[in-house]
Amino acid sequence: MARTLFVLTGAGISAESGLGTFRDTDGAWARFDPMRLATPEGFAADPVLVHAFYNQRRRDAVRAAPNPAHTALARLETELTSRGGRLFLCTQNIDDLHERAGCRAVTHMHGELLRARCVACGTEPVWHDDLSVETACPACGQRGGMRPDVVWFGEMPKHLEAIDEALAEADLFVAIGTSGAVYPAAGYVAQARAYGIPTLALTLEAADNAGMFESTRLGRASETVPALVDEVLSGRL
Template sequence: MTRNVFVLTGAGISAESGLGTFRDTDGVWARFDPMRLATPEGFAADPVLVHDFYNHRRCDARAAAPNPAHAALARLEAGLAERGGRLFLCTQNIDDLHERAGSRHVVHMHGELLRARCTACGTETVWHEDLTVETACPHCTRVGGMRPDVVWFGEMPKHLDAIDEALAEADLFVAIGTSGAVYPAAGYVAQARAFGIPTLALTLDEADNARMFEAIRLGRASETVPALADELLSGTA
């Protein structure tokens, strides 16, 4: 029976909750310039514009509800733990839908929309409200230095050591709703295969790195993820 499962989720798992993907033809970066909105340089040049963009995204995330795929992963986490196993849930998403569905341990490699970071003192803090250029850091009190605690283009993803360690210990690697275009996440399937770990992609459309996976299941995440959770918990996968 599979005991240690490494799951990587991308924008596709939250798309059915109404949150936009990024790299599809009608995705976020097809409608907005990421260099102006998701880089340190863009923030320095026009922090008002960047804050407005992320304030809207924060509002959308708060209004969205977890879907059956999120719930299935929470159920899988609990079920594996009962059997002495582990689900390592690594997400590229910055929303909190996994947590609101009941997942207890979520690694956000690209940061979290509902957290903020002070560029002056580096303090990270939970933040559910709007950010503006007038927002003061609750730690150092500096005004104007608060930014979303998300990983922008050109910045290093978070928790890379923990991710590498968990991947090396996994019995199964599953990617759900990922584009397969953003590194280092897109390279985890190759890393898993180098460790001899079976690899599976659950996706609506084939990802850019689809050829790297040993198995692919096409379909809506709200259908494929609950089905996989059932198989893993029953020992049939």
């Protein structure tokens, strides 16, 4: 029988690729003020500071390589598709490691670090280079209005309607490497439970919303995710 899996990934899946998390005790928001670096108001007040922060994160993301957890999900997508099923991969991450591992359909609810956005005309070009207050929009030519195409505090996540539709159609919900602290993503487990969908968390440490999951497996994503994929594809889960 064809299966439809909804997989939600967070910073924990990319941590083993060397990309820092946000909400751990040594994460980005423990070391930097998110109100200065990740809000529209912070960008308006000091765009030079915000650009410097995201330019470094963009460089780090480009240097990073997918790990076995990313490649296992790409294998899951390929195999499910060949069997008439579907993997809906929804990520809170703004890196492109899922795509570079081979995933063809990734829903970035918090935007993408390797895209920019013009606040003047709204264009969202692919962008691998640094941004600055001098960067001109390739569409409208205006300078000073190019920003990372990421969702900041106080902004609406992307693709919410498509996410809700996919969750309603799933027969298994899996959260991988998520903190369980950021909404609306942290509420998807409750939504899945309301639909009667089995829920599973794979995480290094119990998430803030761990009590909502029917099952939790603790461990490194590079180990737990390939094991999960093997179970799913063999029909043991």
